[in-house]
Amino acid sequence: MAAAMVWWPRFLLLLCLTCKTSTFYVPGVAPINFHQNDPVEIKAVKLTSSRTQLPYEYYSLPFCQPNKITYKAENLGEVLRGDRIVNTPFQVLMNSEKKCEVLCGQSGKPVTLTVEQSRLVAERITEDYYVHLIADNLPVATRLELYSNNRDSDDKKKEKDVQFEHGYRLGFTDVNKIYLHNHLSFILYYHREDMEEDQEHTYRVVRFEVIPQSIRLEDLKTDEKSSCILPEGTNSSPQEIDPTKENQLYFTYSVHWEESDIKWASRWDTYLTMSDVQIHWFSIINSVVVVFFLSGILSMIIIRTLRKDIANYNKEDDIEDTMEESGWKLVHGDVFRPPQYPMILSSLLGSGIQLFCMILIVIFVAMLGMLSPSSRGALMTTACFLFMFMGVFGGFSAGRLYRTLKGHRWKKGAFCTATLYPGVVFGICFVLNCFIWGKHSSGAVPFPTMVALLCMWFGISLPLVYLGYYFGFRKQPYDNPVRTNQIPRQIPEQRWYMNRFVGILMAGILPFGAMFIELFFIFSAIWENQFYYLFGFLFLVFIILVVSCSQISIVMVYFQLCAEDYRWWWRNFLVSGGSAFYVLVYAIFYFVNKLDIVEFIPSLLYFGYTALMVLSFWLLTGTIGFYAAYMFVRKIYAAVKID
Known part of the structure; x- marks a missing residue:
């Protein structure tokens, strides 16, 4: 099942590998060939913790440093993710073993951590920080080896289940004592490429594992050549870090190479199979069942009820029935009456169209393997630029709808469309960024990057929104099938279940039920530093979400019009985005049950970014439901005869 969903990336990678005449590769996935004893550079990315949600640079802790520190030029997505890729002093050569090497503290002298450094290291260990390194990207x-009893066997043998976790733990605690992982055993797997007899063998790195160990200073034997001897068996004690005094220790490492049958095109499979794919299939089946259930309800309404209504309304021989008409036809003179605040409504819907186009393209391109995890930061960079360029579509749809709603101030409407939603996003992110700055975290967006984002906003998105708004406002407005009366009709008293909040609860549960399982993996990727890669599943879930939101929106607007309430514009937009309320509830549940966050700033970051996610999801689903309901209303009133 998993292979069926990731065949596109493999096909593209294999296509790259089989190209002999040209060097065409998908960006970010070109292989690097190594020869015997070629240097394989080990780089550090960052330190992360799901407890604090604050990434830090690698050298924010007193790790061994090379003679010259060089940071990699990063794209926008890497900067926003808090990645600060930098070189390290690890000396790794292709297919060359190293039993034990001292990383720093030459000539047999250990490294001395000051009291302040010791306190910082101890704090990061207690906060459960992970160190992230990369080799050949x-x-x-x-590697985690979990053992479980085999119930089918009579002797109850224990089966070994191998799992992997990203990065390695900085250290661990035991009985109020803090220990540092100061020895790293690197295990690198290579694939030998088939070459002709007179050519030198080439190798490609296909897996990068580490076994972190904590070894006390007194148990390590070193010499002047920077080599060391590891203690055998259980004859060593872990390296304790006392935060109240100076600590002396060695940073050491070893390198082991193993040949692997895994080809370069499949080398990410180990990292991308850390989650159970069967759960994704269960999510898809669950979503399909929900959509079929909705389709059944909608079909019953349209085929039985709506057709009967139209047939009764179109009877011309019974004048009394025509005079005593009731239901949704009764409000035909008011159903297209412009709502309050048409500029704000059209601006929000324009931003929703902008989000919809961006998300659809990003998920589709990612499904084709163009935005795989091997292209670091590519997903977020593409999303940012696409949102800017999709402003022309958002402006066009907002301008045309604004004119349909009898609006006249198109310039002000275009400015509102270009600044309302992005302004809220930028304002919340700026406030949260100030708190991250205060913690000296690498997750803080640098000031030049923030200026660059502002320039993109006002230099790309704003002009494109104005351009689209201008052409949308000049285009012929949507043709409504019935005229609007001059005097608004009185709305009868509504039942309790027609309350707006009740409608949000009713309309939101089914679209949320169609995608909440996939939402768990998205939250894990965001808040627990996991890889999300099954974009094929996500694309199907997105299509199912669009269908379910459209269907439930049509059902809700039909019930509202049958109750002779013609104020459906704003209500339908709010109710269609009702699943965002359940996303917020799920985010609170995830925070309480899945994350171990207790401090104020990490909690503020979580709920601040969650608020942005909920707002964006509300705009997206509300826009989908609004346009589905608008087409439905125009369709049914065009099907009846109005005197």
Whole structure:
């Protein structure tokens, strides 16, 4: 099942590998060939913790440093993710073993951590920080071997289940004592490429693992050549870090190479199979069942009820029935009456169209393998630029709808469309960024990057929104099938279940039920530093979400019009985005049950960014439901005869 969903990336990678005449590769996935004893550079990315949600640079802790520190030029997505890729002093040569090497503290002298450094290291260990390294763009992973009893066997043998976690733990705690992982055993797997007899063998790195160990200073034997001897068996004690005094220790590492049958095109499979794919299939089946259930309800309404209504309304021989008409036809003279605040409504819907186009393109391109995890930051960079360029579509749809709603101030409407939603996003992110700055975290967006984002906003998005708004406002407005009366009709008293909040609860549960399982993996990728890669599943879930939101929106607007309430514009937009309320509830549940966040600033970051996610999801689903309901209303009133 998993292979069926990731065949596109493999096909593209294999296409790259089989190209002999040209060097065409998908961006970010070109292989690097190594020869015997070629240097394989080990780089550090960052330190992360799901408890604090604050990434830090690698050298924010007193790790061994090379003679010259060089930071990699990063794209926009890497900067926003808090990645600060930098070189390290690890000396790794292709297919060359190293039993034990001292990383720093030459000539047999250990490294001395000051009291302040010791306190900082101890704090990061207690906060459960992970260190992330990369070799040939492959992230390091720690192998976890879990044992479970085999119930089918009479002797109850224990089966070994191998799992991996991203990065390695900085250290661990035991009985109020803090220990640092100061020895790293690197295990690198290579694939030998088939070459002709007179050519030198080439190798490609296909996996990068590490076994972190904590070894006390007194148990390590070193010499003047920077080599060391590891203690055998259980004859060593872990390296304790006392935060109240100076600590002396060695940073050491070893390198082991193993040949692997895994080809370069499949080397990310180890990292991308850390979650159970069967759960994704269960999510898809669950979503399909929900959509079929909705389709059944909608079909019953349209085929039985709506057709009967139209047939009764179109009877011309019974004048009394025509005079005593009731239901949704009764409000035909008011159903297209412009709502309050048409400029704000059209602006929000324009931003929703902008989000919809951006998300659809990003998920589709990612499904084709163009935005795989091997292209670091590409997903977020593409999303930012696409949102800017999709402003022309958002402006066009907002301008045309604004004119349909009898609006006249198109310039002010275009400015509102270009600044309302992005302004809220930028304002919340700026406030949260100030708190991150105060913590000296690498997750803080640098000031030049923030200026660059502002320039993109006002230099790309704003002009494109104005351009689209201008052409949309000049285009012929939507043709409504019935005229609007001059005097508004009185709305009868509504039942309790027609309350707006009740409608949000009713309309939101089914679209949320169609995608809440996939939402768990998205939250894990965002808040627990996991890889999300099954964009094929996500694309199907997105299509199912669009269908379910459209269907439930049509059902809700039909019930509202049958109750002779013609104020459906704003209500339908709010009710269609009702699943965002359940996303907020799920985010609170995830925070309480899945995350171990207790401090104020991490909690503020979580709920601040969650608020942005909920707002964006509300705009997206509300826009989908609004346009589905608008087409439905125009369709049914065009099907009846109005005197």
